[in-house]
Amino acid sequence: MHDNYSKVLLDESEMPTQWYNVIPDLPEPPPPPLHPGTLQPIGPDDLAPLFPMALIMQEVSTDSYIDIPGEVLDIYRLWRPSPLLRARRLEKALDTPAKIFLKYEGVSPAGSHKPNTAVPQAFYNAQEGVKRLTTETGAGQWGSALAFATAQFGLECEVWQVRASYDQKPYRKTMMEIWGATLHPSPSDLTEAGRAILAADPDSPGSLGIAISEAVEQAVQRDDTRYALGSVLNHVLLHQTIIGEEALLQLAKVEETPDVLVGCTGGGSNFGGLSFPFLREKLAGRMDPTIRCVEPASCPSLTRGEYRYDFGDTGQLTPLVKMHTLGHSFIPDPIHAGGLRYHGMSPLVSHVYELGLLEAEAIGQNECFAAGLEFARTEGIIPAPEPTHAIAATIREAVGCRESGEAKVILTALCGHGHLDLGAYEQYLAGELEDFDYPAEKVAEAMARIPVIA
Ligand SMILES: *Cc1c(COP(=O)(O)O)cnc(C)c1O
Numbered sequence: 001m002h003d004n005y006s007k008v009l010l011d012e013s014e015m016p017t018q019w020y021n022v023i024p025d026l027p028e029p030p031p032p033p034l035h036p037g038t039l040q041p042i043g044p045d046d047l048a049p050l051f052p053m054a055l056i057m058q059e060v061s062t063d064s065y066i067d068i069p070g071e072v073l074d075i076y077r078l079w080r081p082s083p084l085l086r087a088r089r090l091e092k093a094l095d096t097p098a099k100i101f102l103k104y105e106g107v108s109p110a111g112s113h114k115p116n117t118a119v120p121q122a123f124y125n126a127q128e129g130v131k132r133l134t135t136e137t138g139a140g141q142w143g144s145a146l147a148f149a150t151a152q153f154g155l156e157c158e159v160w161q162v163r164a165s166y167d168q169k170p171y172r173k174t175m176m177e178i179w180g181a182t183l184h185p186s187p188s189d190l191t192e193a194g195r196a197i198l199a200a201d202p203d204s205p206g207s208l209g210i211a212i213s214e215a216v217e218q219a220v221q222r223d224d225t226r227y228a229l230g231s232v233l234n235h236v237l238l239h240q241t242i243i244g245e246e247a248l249l250q251l252a253k254v255e256e257t258p259d260v261l262v263g264c265t266g267g268g269s270n271f272g273g274l275s276f277p278f279l280r281e282k283l284a285g286r287m288d289p290t291i292r293c294v295e296p297a298s299c300p301s302l303t304r305g306e307y308r309y310d311f312g313d314t315g316q317l318t319p320l321v322k323m324h325t326l327g328h329s330f331i332p333d334p335i336h337a338g339g340l341r342y343h344g345m346s347p348l349v350s351h352v353y354e355l356g357l358l359e360a361e362a363i364g365q366n367e368c369f370a371a372g373l374e375f376a377r378t379e380g381i382i383p384a385p386e387p388t389h390a391i392a393a394t395i396r397e398a399v400g401c402r403e404s405g406e407a408k409v410i411l412t413a414l415c416g417h418g419h420l421d422l423g424a425y426e427q428y429l430a431g432e433l434e435d436f437d438y439p440a441e442k443v444a445e446a447m448a449r450i451p452v453i454a
Contacts, residue, residue, distance in 0.1 A: 004088070005086060005254065006085065006086050006088055007083045007084065007085050007086065008083070008084040008086070008250040008251075008253055008254055009081070009083055009084075009250075010081035010246060010249055010250060010253075011081075012077050012080075012081070014081065014249060015073070015076065015077070015080055015081045015242075015246070016068075016242055016245040016246060016249070017067065017068050017073060018065040018066060018067055018068060018245075019065070019066045019068060019238045019239055019241050019242060019245075020064065020065060020238070020241040020244070020245060020276060020277050020280065021061055021062075021063060021064055021065065021066060021234075021238055021241075022237075022241075022272075022276040022279060022280060022348070022352070023061075023062060023234070023348070024062050024063070024064050025064065025279075025280055025283050025284075026283075026351070026352065026355065027355060028355070029062075030322070030347055030348055030350075030351035031322040031347075031351070033319040033320065033321045033322075033347070034309060034319060034320040034321075034453070035319060035320075036311070036316065036319065036320050036451075039320075039453060042319050044056045044057065044060065046319065047059070047319075049219070049220045049226075050216065050219060050220065050226060050227045051226055051227065052124045052125050052127070052128040052130060052226060053128065054124040054127065054128065055121065055124050055125075055235050058234070058235040058238055059233060059234045059235045060234075061234075061238075066238065068120070068242070069120070069123060071123055072119050072120045072123050075119045075149075075152055076116070076119065076242070078109065079107045079108045079109065079115075080242065080246070081246045081250075082103065082104055082105055082107050082108075082243070082246065083103075083104050083107065084101055084102070084103050084104070084246075084247055084250035084251070085101065085102045085103075085104050085379070085381075085414070086099065086100070086101055086254075087100040087101070087102060087375070087378070087379050089378040089379055090374070090375060090378040090379055090395075090398075091398065092378075093374065093378045094395065094398045094399060094402065095402055096398040096399065096401045096402045097401055097402070097405060097406065097407040098397065098398040098401035098402075098406070098407060098408045098409070098410050099256065099407065099408070099409045099410065100394060100398060100410050100412070101247075101251065101256070101258070101409065101410065101411045101412070102411075102412050102413070102414040103243055103244075103246070103247045103250075103274055103411070103412070103413050103414065104381070104414045105243065105270065105413065105414065105415045105416060106381065106383075106384070106414065106415075106416050106417035108145070109148050110141060110144040110145040110147075110148050110175070111141070111144075111384070111416050111417050111419065111420070112141040112145065112270075112384065112415055112416030112417075113240060113243060113269070113270045113273060113413070113415045113416065114141050114142050114144075114145030114146075114230055114269075114416075115145040115148060115149060116239050116240050116242055116243065116273065117145075117230065117235075117236045117239035117240060117269065118142070118145035118146045118148065118149035118150075118228070118230070119149045119152065120239050121133075121146070121149065121228045121235075121239075122146070122149035122150045122152060122153045122155055122228075123149075123153060125153075125155060125226055125228070126153035126154070126155055129224075130155065130224060130225070130226045131155060131156060131224040131225070132155060132156040132157070132158065132222070132224055132225040132226075133146065133150055133155055133156070133157050133158070133219075133225070133226055133227070133228045134157075134158045134159075134160070134215040134216075134218045134219045134225060134226075134227050134228070135157070135158075135159055135160070135215050135227065135228045135229070135230065136159070136160045136161070136162070136186065136208060136211030136212045136214065136215045136230075137159050137160070137161045137162070137165070137172075137176075137211070137230070138161075138162045138165050138208050138211075138266075138338035138339050138341055138342075139165045139169060139172065139337070139338030139339050139384075139385070139386075139421070140161060140165060140166075140169050140172025140173065140175070140176065140338070140420070141172075141230075141339055141384070141416060142230030142231070142339075143159040143161055143172065143176050143181065143183070144172055144175045144176050144179065145230065146159070146181070146228055146230070147159070147175070147176040147177075147178075147179035147180060147181035148179045150179070150180070150181070151179045151180050156180075156182075157176075157179075157180065157181040157182070158181065158182045158183075158184070158215075158218065159176055159181050159182070159183050159184070159215075160184050160185075160186035160188060160194075160211040160214040160215050161173070161183055161184070161185055161186060161211065162185075162186055162205070162206040162207060162208060162210075162211050162338060162341070163185045163186060163187065163204065163205050163206035164205035164206055164334040164338070164341075165206075165338040166183075166185040166186075166206075167185075168334075168336070168338075168423055168424070169338075169420055169421065169423065171420045172420050175420070184214075185206070186206045186210055186211035186214050187204050187206055187210050187211075187214070188214060190214070190218070191213070191214040191217045191218060192217060192315075193210065193213035193214050193217050193313075193314070193315035193317070194210070194213075194214045196315070197210055197314070204331070205331070205334045206331075207314065207330075207331045207332060207341060207342075207343070208341055208342045208343075209312075209313050209314035209315075209328055209329075209330075209331075209342070209343050210313070210314045210315070210331075212229070212312060212313035212314075212315075212317075212318070213313040213314050213315030213316075213317050214315075215227055216313060216315075216317045216318065217315070217317060220317075230267070230269070231266060231267025231268060231269040231342070231346065232267035232268065232269070232312065232342075232344065232345075232346045232347075233346070234347075234348055236267075236269050236346075237268065237269050237272035237273060237276065237346060237348055237349070239273075240269045240270060240272060240273025240274075241272070241273050241276050241277055242273070243270065243273040243274045243413065244273055244274045244275060244276055244277035244278055245277050247274060247277075247278075247411065248277050248278065248281070251411070256409050257287045257289070257409065258278065258287070258289040258409050258410065258411040259289055259290065259408040259409050259410070260289060260290045260291075260292065260397055260408055260409075260410045260411070261274065261275055261278055261289045261290070261291045261292070261410075261411045261412070262291075262292045262293075262294055262390050262393045262394055262397065262410070262411075262412045263275060263292075263293065263294065263390050263412060263413045263415070264293075264294050264295070264337075264340060264386050264387050264389040264390040264413070264415065265293040265294065265295050265302065265340070265345060265346075265349065265360075266295075266337075266339040266340040266341070266342050266386060267342050267344070267345065267346055268293075268345055268346030268348070268349035268350075269346065270386075270387075270413045270415035271293055271349065271413065272346060272348060272349055273413075274411070274412075274413040275291050275358075278291065278411075279291060279352070279357060282357075283357075289411070290359060291357065291358050291359065292358065292359040292360065292361060292393065293349065293353070293358055293359070293360040293361075294360070294361055294362075294363060294389040294390050294392070294393040295340060295360065295361075295362050295363075295389065296332075296335055296337055296340045296341075296362065296363070296364070296365060296368075296389065297362045297363060297364040297365075297435070297436070297437075297438060298332055298333045298335055298364070298365070298436035298437070298438065298439065299326065299332040299333075299335070299340060299341055299342070299343075300326075300362035300438065301323075301324045301325060301326050301342070301343065301344055301345040302324045302345055302349075302350070302353055302360035302362075303360050303361065303362045304326070304362070304438060304443070305324040305325045305326045305343075305344075305345070305443075306324070306325065306447065307322065307323070307324050307350060307354055308322065308323075308325060308450055308453075309321065309322050309450075309451065309453045310323065310325040310327065310328050310343075310344060310450045310451070311328040311451075312328070312344060313328060314328055314329055314331075314343075316328065320451065320453070321344075321347045322347055322350070322351075323344045323345050323346065323347045323350040324344065324345040324350040324353065325343055325344040325345070325447075325450065326343045326344075326443045326446060326447070327343060327443060327445075327446025327447045327448075327449060327450055328343055328344070328446070328449070328450065329343075329445075329446045329449050330343045330439075330442060330443055330445075330446035330447075331442075332439075333434075333436040333439065335365050335385075335436060336365060336369075336385040336421065336423075336424035336427075336433075337365065337368070337384075337385040337386045337388070337389065338385075338386075339384075339385075339386045340386050340389065343446070361393060362438075363389055363392050363393065364435040364436075365385070365433060365434075365435060365436075366428070366433055366435050367392050368385070368388035368389050368391070368392045369385070369388055369424070369425065369428040369433060370392070370428075371388050371391040371392035371394075371395050372385070372388035372391060372392075372418070372425070373425070373428070373429075374391075374395065375388075375391050381414065381417060382417060382418040382419065382422075382425070383414055383416070383417065383418050384415070384416035384417060384418040384421055385418060385421050385424050386415060386416065387412075387413065387414050387415045387416060388418075390412045390413060390414070390415075391412065391414070393412075394410055394412045397410050398410060
């Protein structure tokens with residue numbers, strides 16, 4: 001490799017062919033999901049109305065590696081391996097001795113990391129004879145990824161999109177329709193869960209928690225239908241580890257190891273996907289990066305939420321999972337990083353955080369958009385609002401290096417582009433973007449409604 005490279009590429013033949021499961025390498029396993037009625041750990045059969053058995057077995061797997069099916073690899077190769085970027089122009093603008101690397105997932109058809117799991121989820125459902133998938137989406141990244149993936153396997157796809165994003169981001173809707181999906185703004189009057197919310201608040205901006213309730217309610221009503229979740233669950237984080245496995249190979253090519261790894265966390269999937277293979281290396285003593293989650297100040301489940309059993313959705317249809325939560329009835333303020341507006345956090349990321357293997361920080365959206373703009377003006381790529389959180393944290397770290405003189409290697413996930421989020425940038429440029437404070441009162445109210453489990 002020449003010295004002034006700006007991206008590190010892998011050949012298609014170098015693409016990893018297995019996903020990595022971090023659970024067997026952890027000092028202790030995460031607590032099991034509980035049945036909300038019996039409060040006993042749920043078994044695979046309890047999840048069968050929602051997911052195909054292959055995904056349920058991945059959800060509870062204790063194997064360290066799982067082979068990626070050939071059909072999935074064939075579709076991954078449409079855009080994978082994804083590039084590892086070296087942000088030299090940003091480094092220069094910040095006058096930092098740090099080296100900044102970004103694993104760029106915006107090269108996928110949907111423009112984010114989400115197809116890494118949408119494709120295998122559609123594959124396993126199709127293999128088990130499922131005809132229709134329902135799902136929720138926030139900003140529309142997950143809905144469009146699943147619409148793309150279901151189109152590859154001839155499945156129907158029905159998407160409940162959080163109202164606030166449905167109104168802010170009309171082109172995501174068109175994208176989903178191009179790939180053949182059907183869309184509903186959430187809350188909708190098509191489901192009991194949606195109607196209950198609308199009765200209480202006809203102008204509800206919606207939330208991921210509400211949209212999940214609607215999609216789950218629809219999935220369990222039909223035998224030929226299952227539900228697909230774009231984040232949070234173990235099998236989703238598993239599929240996303242292709243990001244970190246590739247990044248490890250790419251950094252090895254340029255003989256670098258990260259000192260700091262940061263990623264934005266909504267439900268934890270792009271972060272887990274990038275960081276878990278590095279955590280494996282850390283636990284094995286082969287490197288020692290600081291690994292840090294970055295979340296929005298207005299929806300800070302890790303830094304301000306409690307580690308408790310709670311529902312994954314507002315309508316209380318999901319199993320109880322132990323996670324960092326702000327309360328399943330908490331409806332976050334309508335920040336532009338729609339993908340980060342979730343009341344909970346992946347149980348696996350929450351568990352690893354509790355084990356003290358991760359750090360977390362929360363940043364407000366104006367600092368994030370400022371970072372996104374600085375990145376776009378130096379490196380060219382316009383980041384999605386979600387990864388501007390990771391970029392803002394990267395810039396904080398790189399500025400720290402300028403002050404301390406340390407030449408740290410920083411790795412982050414640029415998990416999506418912002419081509420369909422220009423409305424948010426427009427508001428930022430007009431100086432009209434609101435920084436929502438931490439909504440202490442709303443959170444306290446929601447926390448009081450969490451079931452108390454001894
Ligand atoms: C969905 C999404 C997120 C948030 O989800 P995670 O599971 O935390 O990754 C972040 N960034 C982008 C671009 C997304 O599409």
